[in-house]
Amino acid sequence: MGRVLEAQGASVTAVAGYVPQGRLCNEELSSRYPEWSAEDILRKTGIRTRAIAAPDECASDLAFEAAKKLINREDIDPEDVDLLIFCTQSPDYFLPTTSCILQERLGLSTQSMAFDLPLGCSGWVYGLSVARALLEAGEATTALLLTGDTYTRYVLPEDRNVAAIFGEAGAATLITKRSDLPGHGAIGPFVFGTDGTGAEALIVRGGASRHPQKRRRLEMDGPRIFEFCLRRIPGLVHALLEKAELDLDDVDLWVFHQANRFMLDRLRKKTGIREERFAWRLEEEGNTVSSTIPLTLESAVVSGQLKPGMRVGVVGFGVGYSWGAGLIEWTHGGMQ
Amino acid sequence: MKTSDFIERLAEALDAESSELEGETILDTLEGWDSLGHLATIAMVDELFGKTVSAMSLRRCRTVAELMDLACGEVTP
Numbered sequence: 001m002g003r004v005l006e007a008q009g010a011s012v013t014a015v016a017g018y019v020p021q022g023r024l025c026n027e028e029l030s031s032r033y034p035e036w037s038a039e040d041i042l043r044k045t046g047i048r049t050r051a052i053a054a055p056d057e058c059a060s061d062l063a064f065e066a067a068k069k070l071i072n073r074e075d076i077d078p079e080d081v082d083l084l085i086f087c088t089q090s091p092d093y094f095l096p097t098t099s100c101i102l103q104e105r106l107g108l109s110t111q112s113m114a115f116d117l118p119l120g121c122s123g124w125v126y127g128l129s130v131a132r133a134l135l136e137a138g139e140a141t142t143a144l145l146l147t148g149d150t151y152t153r154y155v156l157p158e159d160r161n162v163a164a165i166f167g168e169a170g171a172a173t174l175i176t177k178r179s180d181l182p183g184h185g186a187i188g189p190f191v192f193g194t195d196g197t198g199a200e201a202l203i204v205r206g207g208a209s210r211h212p213q214k215r216r217r218l219e220m221d222g223p224r225i226f227e228f229c230l231r232r233i234p235g236l237v238h239a240l241l242e243k244a245e246l247d248l249d250d251v252d253l254w255v256f257h258q259a260n261r262f263m264l265d266r267l268r269k270k271t272g273i274r275e276e277r278f279a280w281r282l283e284e285e286g287n288t289v290s291s292t293i294p295l296t297l298e299s300a301v302v303s304g305q306l307k308p309g310m311r312v313g314v315v316g317f318g319v320g321y322s323w324g325a326g327l328i329e330w331t332h333g334g335m336q
Numbered sequence: 337m338k339t340s341d342f343i344e345r346l347a348e349a350l351d352a353e354s355s356e357l358e359g360e361t362i363l364d365t366l367e368g369w370d371s372l373g374h375l376a377t378i379a380m381v382d383e384l385f386g387k388t389v390s391a392m393s394l395r396r397c398r399t400v401a402e403l404m405d406l407a408c409g410e411v412t413p
Contacts, residue, residue: 035367040351044372161371223374223391230378230388262372266379 010135010143011178011185012128012328016070017295018062018170019285022052024152024163033160041164046261050167050286053150059090060098060105062170062291063148067106070172076142078107083140084114085131087123087147087290089319090154091116102146113140120202121257121318123147123290124173125190125326128314131175132187143175147290154204154218162220165260167286171294178331190326191240193232198321201225226263228321234271237315240325248272251327252310253300257317258282258292279305290316306330337384342404345384349376359401381407 026038026048042048053062063086071078084106086099099114108114113134117127124147131143148170155162178185201224206214233256241248254273256264258281268278281296288295293314300306310330317323339359347354350368363369368376374394381389389406397403 044376221391222371223378223394226375226378227388227391230382262375262379266382270382 009178009185010132010175010187011331012173012187013176014070014074014174014332015294015297015301016066016073016172017291017298018066018069018172019051019295020053020057020062020168022054022168024050024052024167024286029160029164032157032163036160036164044260044262045164046264046280046282047164047167047286048283050152051169051284051288052152053168057150058092059088059148059150059168059170060086060092060102061148062150062168063088063146063172064102064105064170066148066170066172067102067144067146070144070174071106074174076174079109081106081108081142081144082112083131083134083143084108084112085117085127085143085145086114087117087119087127087145088149089118089120089289090148090150091118099146106144108144119322120149120289120320121259121287121292122192122316122320122322122324124171124293125314125316125324126192126322127290128173128175128187128328129190129192129324129326135175135177141177145173145175147171147173147294149289149291151218151289154216156215156217159218159220161222162218165220165222165287166218167288169285169288169291169295171291171298173294185331186327186329188326189240189243190324191236191243192324193236193322195228195232195321198224198228201228201321202319225259225318225321226266229259229263229267229317230270232321232323233267233315233317236317236323236325237271237273237313240313240327244327246311246327250311251277251313253277253279253306254313254315255279255293255296255300256315257287258296259287259318289318301332308332337408339404342407343400345380346377346400346403349373349380357400359399359404361400363397363399363403377403 026041207216
């Protein structure tokens with residue numbers, strides 16, 4: 001008979017990001033699109049440079065580096081990880097699923113459960129909820145939630161609106177059972193939503209089964225996505241607070257998906273979140289899709305904005321449309 | 337809202353000179369009336385009138401006056 005695991009709480013124990021070396025700066029964008037000055041791009045997007053993976057660096061490599069950093073820093077035995085979730089929309093292959101390749105590369109146990117979660121900007125919140133559910137159901141004890149995307153491979157030179165927004169990075173989040181910290185480190189509740197009428201607002205049509213002959217091109221209707229965000233996200237945050245029976249001020253820090261500064265400023269104000277309780281990490285790396293929330297959490301820990309004992313609200317939204325929000329009691333302290 | 341105030345705010349959103357804008361100005365002739373300009377206009381209308389206009393209805397506007405109708409038209413006092 002196998003191990004019988006008691007159902008207990010799950011907790012976010014550590015987070016680590018990996019940012020590739022390449023950079024696309026506003027000056028370079030401005031030379032490609034002379035009608036835009038570098039200052040205009042910064043003012044309108046809040047982004048100064050975008051992190052770009054090397055041509056031979058895949059999303060899995062970004063996630064692998066982040067995972068390695070986390071495993072080394074937290075001194076984890078990879079054999080103890082029994083759940084691996086890799087959130088990506090730019091997998092290495094159609095099949096097998098990239099998480100199987102990462103299981104081997106990271107030296108995780110062959111007893112571990114590994115699967116991909118092909119969501120975008122909402123993906124980290126979904127992954128966290130799935131990891132928590134599996135841990136609390138007793139199906140696993142130690143989860144590694146990895147994110148990584150290389151969206152710029154899908155960007156065509158003529159599409160300046162997407163070229164100006166997206167960057168590339170990976171992140172790793174460790175979620176463990178919390179038997180030793182009763183009442184602290186809880187994950188949840190969550191609120192989720194989906195609206196497939198927005199499928200065409202952010203889409204890569206070509207290369208997969210529906211349009212195999214079409215080229216892969218990232219098409220984005222920014223104003224439509226913004227309209228969706230304004231309609232959905234303030235209500236999502238308030239639905240989450242209602243579910244948790246909390247007020248806005250009971251949440252110490254909000255980490256939204258870092259889409260672009262302009263959009264987030266408006267969403268923050270509309271939701272009623274105070275400026276000092278809103279975390280940012282956009283300027284140097286751009287919108288790194290499913291990695292923005294863990295990267296921002298990492299920065300907030302390093303800067304001291306996020307401290308153990310705080311309650312964090314995480315809000316992911318975008319491609320799909322897909323959205324989700326959740327709460328985390330933060331326990332994770334210093335980082336080297 | 338007075339037309340001149342609306343034009344002032346629209347000019348800010350689109351990086352245009354308010355003196356260049358009037359009701360009959362064709363939006364497509366403005367350099368700032370691109371994807372980011374649409375975004376800025378949606379944000380401006382949301383802030384001023386508490387109303388989210390759809391990207392599609394925004395694109396249907398031909399002139400500044402039509403845009404102002406869209407933004408102010410259904411405002412409840």
